[in-house]
Amino acid sequence: MIFARLVARRLGGVVILLAVLSVLTYGLLSLAPGGPEQALLGEHASTPETRAAIRELYHLDESFPLRYWRWLSAALSGDFGNSVSFRQPVLSVIGERLPVTTTLAGFSMLLTIAVGIPAGLAAGMRRGSTLDRGLTLGTLVSLAFPPFGIALILLYTFGVWLQWLPLYGSDQVSNYVLPAIALAFGQAAVLFRQTRAAALNVGGQDYLTFARARGLSRRRIWGSYSLRNAAMPVLTVAGVLAATSLTGAVFVEQAFSLPGLGSLLVQAVNEKDLPLVQALVLLGGAVVIIVNLLVDLAYLVIDPRVRHGVSA
Known part of the structure; x- marks a missing residue:
């Protein structure tokens, strides 16, 4: 009973802490200069159409709350998306x-x-x-x-x-x-x-x-x-x-x-x-x-x- 009570007290704090951590990380990376399209294109020349297609694929044109909610909904189901640089599932x-x-x-x-x-x-x-x-x-x-x-x-x-x-x-x-x-x-x-x-x-x-x-x-x-x-x-x-x-x-x-x-x-x-x-x-x-x-x-x-x- 004591162990269960302690674990129950901590679980609420765990959820809040992880949520705050994810928002801060996602937000700070979004504010940084550049974007994932640079990692995909590298030194290769690109057209505006190519960059637009990449941004559409990774939902980079959407607002930050919408992008974060889309990521969070998938993460809660065990899907953390695909790595931009490795082209494989993150997990x-x-x-x-x-x-x-x-x-x-x-x-x-x-x-x-x-x-x-x-x-x-x-x-x-x-x-x-x-x-x-x-x-x-x-x-x-x-x-x-x-x-x-x-x-x-x-x-x-x-x-x-x-x-x-x-x-x-x-x-x-x-x-x-x-x-x-x-x-x-x-x-x-x-x-x-x-x-x-x-x-x-x-x-x-x-x-x-x-x-x-x-x-x-x-x-x-x-x-x-x-x-x-x-x-x-x-x-x-x-x-x-x-x-x-x-x-x-x-x-x-x-x-x-x-x-x-x-x-x-x-x-x-x-x-x-x-x-x-x-x-x-x-x-x-x-x-x-x-x-x-x-x-x-x-x-x-x-x-x-x-x-x-x-x-x-």
């Missing part, structure tokens, strides 16, 4: 690129969690130690480098100089190692800092002082008392990073020539492929909303206080 184009982005996001999140959370807990448990200072300094350095810069360094070091890993491609697991590291480099630092802050906050609570006074071991104190209470803010940041991995890997995909959704979005925007851009933006918004919803549901499982607050 088919996205379906071909989606596995690349999801694979990259999955590998990067595994690295982010495997590095960020243990390192953050270790630093929080040993505040002021050499380990804590070294890890904190390392995260500051990693946050100073953008993912694109890290990608170039990894490409030259492990692809050109050492030749340990391939430079590009998406057909083997080894093709995702360097891109995943580049994407997780800064994300692990963010998760580390949040985990360390949560561990420091929990470490000063009275119940941990009493647990230490009882003579409990550090492993039992952190395993039985601290982790669950420190998990809430860490889970929030992890959810944001997971959504970012799926929707924000544009620079990494460009650097490693990965045919994912990020590079597809750049191409669609450059060519004013309105149906494709609209579908990609809505997909990104849906991913963020779904991840936030899953995080909220995880709150209910982890912390009973949240369940009581929702039920109240």
Whole structure:
């Protein structure tokens, strides 16, 4: 009942958010100079009749509300139209690129969690130690480098100089190692800092002082008392990073020539492929909303206080 109530509360907000996002995207792209007919014609010479036929085919001569309503009515039935640049259904184009982005996001999140959370807990448990200072300094350095810069360094070091890993491609697991590291480099630092802050906050609570006074071991104190209470803010940041991995890997995909959704979005925007851009933006918004919803549901499982607050 509590889960159903929370989901019901969120569904209304989801519909409103996606509607606003679609209107803004459609409107901004319509106001941009040029049009889809330029992407179709390219450098070829055209006659006024040809351009008029293209505009009629894609309903470009209609008013913005009418064009948007026509697109929305079709999208609600699962038809997002045909891509202007690829001459294929939008969902088919996205379906071909989606596995690349999801694979990259999955590998990067595994690295982010495997590095960020243990390192953050270790630093929080040993505040002021050499380990804590070294890890904190390392995260500051990693946050100073953008993912694109890290990608170039990894490409030259492990692809050109050492030749340990391939430079590009998406057909083997080894093709995702360097891109995943580049994407997780800064994300692990963010998760580390949040985990360390949560561990420091929990470490000063009275119940941990009493647990230490009882003579409990550090492993039992952190395993039985601290982790669950420190998990809430860490889970929030992890959810944001997971959504970012799926929707924000544009620079990494460009650097490693990965045919994912990020590079597809750049191409669609450059060519004013309105149906494709609209579908990609809505997909990104849906991913963020779904991840936030899953995080909220995880709150209910982890912390009973949240369940009581929702039920109240």
